[in-house]
Amino acid sequence: MDDHLLVIFPHPDDEAFGVSGTIAQHTKKGLPVTYICLTLGQMGRNMGNPPFATRESLPLIRQKELEDACAAVGIQDLRQFGFRDKTVEFEDEKFLADQFLAVIEEVKPTRLITFYPGYSVHPDHEATARAVVRAVGSMPEMDRPELLCVAFAKNSEEDLGAPHVVTDISDVFEEKMNCIKAHRSQTQWLVESVDKDPAMLAWVKNERFWRYPL
C-alpha cells in the first residue's frame, strides 16, 4: 500500500511554515501527498509592501501562490474546497467532517496532518481542526490514519508537553524556502527574518507535531 500523506489546512500558507519540509521529504521518496486547502485566504490584510493586491484581486493572487507553493514541494493533488476566509467556524461542522471523510476514504492516508484543536489561535484553524478530529474519530480505530497536529498557541508546550515528533528538514530546506517564498503576498517579512535571525532559522528547520489522543 502507498504511504499517502494527507494535509488539511484552511489557508494558503498554513502548510508553508510548519509542514512543507515534511511534505517535501515525503514527495522526494516518490510518495503521494494530498493537500486540502479550504479557503483562498481572501480576507487577509497583507497586500505586499508597497501594496500590490486589492481586496478583490487578492483571491486570484493567493490561488496562484498556492499552486506555486504546492509545485515547490512536489504536491500533485491539491483540493481547493472553496470556502471563504474567516467563515469556516460558521459552517456546519458535520458537513465539513463528512467532506474530509470522503477524501480520507478515497486516498486512504497513512498520516494526516492538521492543526491541534484548542492550540491553533485562528478561528478558521480551530474549526478545521475540530472537523478533522470529528472525521477521523468517526472511523473504525484500525482504519484511522496517524493524526499529527501543529500547535502554536503560547501555552502549547505548557499544556501538551514537548512535541511528540520533531522532524529535521535540513535536507529539503531549499524546497521549503521556495514554498514559503511562493506565498509572496504573505511571507515577505518571514523570508527576510530567516536570513537574519538564527532562532527563526532553527524554527524553520525543525517541524514540530503533537499526536492527538482520539
Added chain:
Amino acid sequence: MQLIQTNEVQKTLDQLIGKELYLHLETTNGAYANHNNESVLTVNAYIRNGKVTPLSGKIMGNGPYRVGLKIELGWIYAEGLTHWEIDTEGRLLMAGHDAEGRLAVALQLSSSPFDV
C-alpha cells in the same frame, strides 16, 4: 491601487448617487492581533454585498481620508482611507493601508454583487 486624490474620488462618488449598489465595508487589525500583543483587542468586521442606494457621498480630511455616504435610513462611514482604484470591472475600491502595506480598512461599491 494608487494614493487617493480627493477630487477624483469625489467625482466618482458623485456619479454613484441615487444608484442601487453593492457594498463591501471592512475593518481589520488581523486575526493574530492579540496573539502578537496581548494588550491589543483582535477586531475584524466586514459586510459583503450589503445593498445600498447613496443619497449623498463625500470624501473629507487631509489624508488619510474619511468617506461618509448618506443612505435613506442611516449612514455608511469609513476612516483611514489611503488608496483607491476603479478596477477592471468598474468598481470603486477604496482602502486604508498601514505603514507595512497591510489593509486596515476597505470601502468598496459596485453595481453588481462582489464574488463570495
